[in-house]
Amino acid sequence: MKIGLIGLGRMGLAIATRLVKNGIEVIGFDQSNDCCKAAAEAGVKIIHDVAKIAEQVRIIWLMVPEGKPVDDVIESLQFQLQKGTIIIDGGNSLFRDSIRRATDLAKIGVNFLDCGTSGGLHGKTIGFSLMIGGNKKAFESALPVFEAIAAPQGFAYMGPAGTGHYVKMVHNGIEYALLQSYAEGFDLLKNGYYKEINVANAAKVWTHGSIIRSWILNLSYEILSHDQDLNDVSGAIGENKTGQWTVDVAKEYNVPVDLIEKSLTIRAWSRQSGGNYATKLVAMLRNKFGGHAVTKKGLL
Amino acid sequence: MKIGLIGLGRMGLAIATRLVKNGIEVIGFDQSNDCCKAAAEAGVKIIHDVAKIAEQVRIIWLMVPEGKPVDDVIESLQFQLQKGTIIIDGGNSLFRDSIRRATDLAKIGVNFLDCGTSGGLHGKTIGFSLMIGGNKKAFESALPVFEAIAAPQGFAYMGPAGTGHYVKMVHNGIEYALLQSYAEGFDLLKNGYYKEINVANAAKVWTHGSIIRSWILNLSYEILSHDQDLNDVSGAIGENKTGQWTVDVAKEYNVPVDLIEKSLTIRAWSRQSGGNYATKLVAMLRNKFGGHAVTKKGLL
Numbered sequence: 001m002k003i004g005l006i007g008l009g010r011m012g013l014a015i016a017t018r019l020v021k022n023g024i025e026v027i028g029f030d031q032s033n034d035c036c037k038a039a040a041e042a043g044v045k046i047i048h049d050v051a052k053i054a055e056q057v058r059i060i061w062l063m064v065p066e067g068k069p070v071d072d073v074i075e076s077l078q079f080q081l082q083k084g085t086i087i088i089d090g091g092n093s094l095f096r097d098s099i100r101r102a103t104d105l106a107k108i109g110v111n112f113l114d115c116g117t118s119g120g121l122h123g124k125t126i127g128f129s130l131m132i133g134g135n136k137k138a139f140e141s142a143l144p145v146f147e148a149i150a151a152p153q154g155f156a157y158m159g160p161a162g163t164g165h166y167v168k169m170v171h172n173g174i175e176y177a178l179l180q181s182y183a184e185g186f187d188l189l190k191n192g193y194y195k196e197i198n199v200a201n202a203a204k205v206w207t208h209g210s211i212i213r214s215w216i217l218n219l220s221y222e223i224l225s226h227d228q229d230l231n232d233v234s235g236a237i238g239e240n241k242t243g244q245w246t247v248d249v250a251k252e253y254n255v256p257v258d259l260i261e262k263s264l265t266i267r268a269w270s271r272q273s274g275g276n277y278a279t280k281l282v283a284m285l286r287n288k289f290g291g292h293a294v295t296k297k298g299l300l
Numbered sequence: 301m302k303i304g305l306i307g308l309g310r311m312g313l314a315i316a317t318r319l320v321k322n323g324i325e326v327i328g329f330d331q332s333n334d335c336c337k338a339a340a341e342a343g344v345k346i347i348h349d350v351a352k353i354a355e356q357v358r359i360i361w362l363m364v365p366e367g368k369p370v371d372d373v374i375e376s377l378q379f380q381l382q383k384g385t386i387i388i389d390g391g392n393s394l395f396r397d398s399i400r401r402a403t404d405l406a407k408i409g410v411n412f413l414d415c416g417t418s419g420g421l422h423g424k425t426i427g428f429s430l431m432i433g434g435n436k437k438a439f440e441s442a443l444p445v446f447e448a449i450a451a452p453q454g455f456a457y458m459g460p461a462g463t464g465h466y467v468k469m470v471h472n473g474i475e476y477a478l479l480q481s482y483a484e485g486f487d488l489l490k491n492g493y494y495k496e497i498n499v500a501n502a503a504k505v506w507t508h509g510s511i512i513r514s515w516i517l518n519l520s521y522e523i524l525s526h527d528q529d530l531n532d533v534s535g536a537i538g539e540n541k542t543g544q545w546t547v548d549v550a551k552e553y554n555v556p557v558d559l560i561e562k563s564l565t566i567r568a569w570s571r572q573s574g575g576n577y578a579t580k581l582v583a584m585l586r587n588k589f590g591g592h593a594v595t596k597k598g599l600l
Contacts, residue, residue: 095493118506118509118510118511118512119509119510119511120511123509126509127508127509128509128510129505129506129508129509129510129513130505131502131505150508150509151508151509152508153504153505153508154505154508154509154510155505156501156502156504156505157501158497158498158501158502159494159496159497159498160494160496162493162494163494163496163497166489166492166493166494166497167489167497167502170485170488170489170492170502171485171506171510171511171512173484173485173488174481174482174484174485174512175511175512177477177480177481177484177559178478178481178482178512178514180477180558180559181474181477181478181481181559181560182474182478184473184474184477184550184555184556184557184558184559184560185470185471185473185474185546185557185560187555187556187557188470188473188546188549188550188553188555188557189466189467189470191553191555192466192470192549192550192553192555193395193462193466193549193552193553194459194460194462194463194466196459196460196463197458197459197463197466197467198458198459201456201457201458202431202456202458202467202470204453204456205429205430205431205453205454205455205456205467206418206429206471208427208429208450208451208452208453208454209418209419209423209426209427209428209429209450209451209454210418210419210428210429210454210471211418211419211420211471211475211515211516211589212418212471212474212475212478212514212515212516213429213514213515214478214512214513214514214515214516214517215511215512215513215514216511216512216514217514246488249488249492249493250484250488250492252493253488253491253492253493255484255487255488255491255492256484256487256576256578257484257485257487257488258480258484258562258566259477259480259481259484259559259562259563260481260484260485262558262559262562263559266558276556278556289511
């Protein structure tokens with residue numbers, strides 16, 4: 001099997017690595033030479049004319065920033081796309097954009113699948129969690145691709161166009177609130193009644209048998225066991241658009257999402273004020289799982 | 301080794317079962333005959349005069365409701381307690397009460413350890429996560445007890461008197477916010493833009509490789525795969541005092557815990573209003589891990 005991969009950044013490279021490792025030939029494109037170089041080292045065959053990808057493969061995975069970049073890539077491919085080609089958008093696109101793209105591409109006989117991709121940089125090793133929306137038959141045709149990229153049992157068909165990105169959007173909303181929830185607790189361990197509690201020890205014991213054990217908790221332990229003061233970390237938390245989209249859709253459909261919304265407000269506050277111990281930990285966690293920048297001072 | 305166990309309810313029985321299974325002789329007491337009967341079947345030697353426990357063992361584990369019941373039990377034991385005896389409070393006591401009890405008991409040569417016990421009813425099988433505060437030497441003397449009750453690596457010394465219950469209190473505050481965070485997300489999957497998303501499928505795929513994978517998510521999947529409408533479930537969420545204590549201490553020490561506090565407010569609202577889909581799921585999760593009652597109508 002052969003697949004095209006457009007976008008060879010952090011996540012694109014992780015996807016490429018899993019595909020190659022699982023015996024799938026990958027033809028890759030990125031505007032950055034550095035990204036191309038790293039991908040080539042991982043076994044990707046680099047192509048310098050993006051439109052040519054459409055001639056060589058019948059499945060194309062997009063791993064580019066949401067919004068205009070996705071439309072631009074589709075436009076640049078459009079005249080070379082062959083009927084029956086499957087385009088999979090593995091990024092964090094707005095589900096409404098995915099519905100529109102699926103509708104437009106269907107008119108020229110091209111299938112569009114929207115795929116939410118969770119797992120961050122660790123996914124490269126253990127595989128990703130994939131939520132896929134769109135035409136069911138196209139989904140089935142692309143099964144080997146999803147199997148190669150996903151963790152064991154880590155992919156599922158969610159429903160019609162947009163559902164994959166919708167479920168991923170909600171996943172991210174939950175993620176925002178989970179990160180903030182843990183961070184508030186660690187802040188209260190560090191800066192509350194006791195000053196002598198070893199916060200890393202608390203994190204560690206919770207990872208074994210407690211109600212709140214989780215992967216985010218494991219990462220918290222890794223961070224805190226290395227540095228529990230976080231003095232040199234900026235408390236300004238970055239974000240992509242998925243959190244705000246979650247809140248917007250929730251309001252539109254009268255679903256209260258108070259914690260998700262509050263975690264978003266706190267991120268905005270953290271960027272204005274520099275944040276606090278809790279937001280420093282959130283920034284570090286985002287860095288740990290997603291490679292998102294974290295600095296001593298200023299914004300991310 | 302021989303240990304006394306006062307309080308043989310849901311959690312006490314789980315603790316007893318682990319102790320017996322690990323070769324520790326357990327002398328148990330409870331006011332309820334039914335609880336005594338169940339404990340006897342699990343291999344506990346039942347004693348009907350609580351004060352006599354203090355004559356027969358040097359380590360006594362308390363698993364009774366926080367507040368007056370703990371003081372009452374200690375008072376009823378007091379004159380029989382022998383110097384060097386270790387009393388371990390495994391319940392959800394206020395850390396300030398534990399500091400007071402440790403101080404008072406130290407005056408008569410008795411060691412008091414405060415132990416936060418997390419894991420719910422599943423702990424019976426896989427072991428608990430134990431956070432222990434108090435005299436370090438007493439902690440070391442009781443190691444075989446903690447090893448028997450805990451999950452592998454699931455216990456740790458937290459510091460001076462009260463730290464065990466303090467860390468457990470914070471754990472519970474985090475737990476409140478985590479439950480609400482997931483529940484808001486599932487609500488938005490169920491009642492948002494799409495009506496056809498299989499919520500259980502989303503929960504399932506998230507458990508494999510996603511950023512938000514956790515034990516609470518596993519339980520959510522178990523619940524939702526059995527019933528994703530939750531029509532027959534009351535959305536009124538019960539609570540113990542640990543959530544409010546977390547918020548109170550946070551305010552005292554100027555640590556913002558917005559999400560934890562909001563999750564508490566939502567529980568109060570859920571009891572007034574009957575709640576919504578999200579609070580139904582939280583009520584079911586509490587039932588799943590802690591055996592807390594959940595009913596079709598009315599309060600818990």
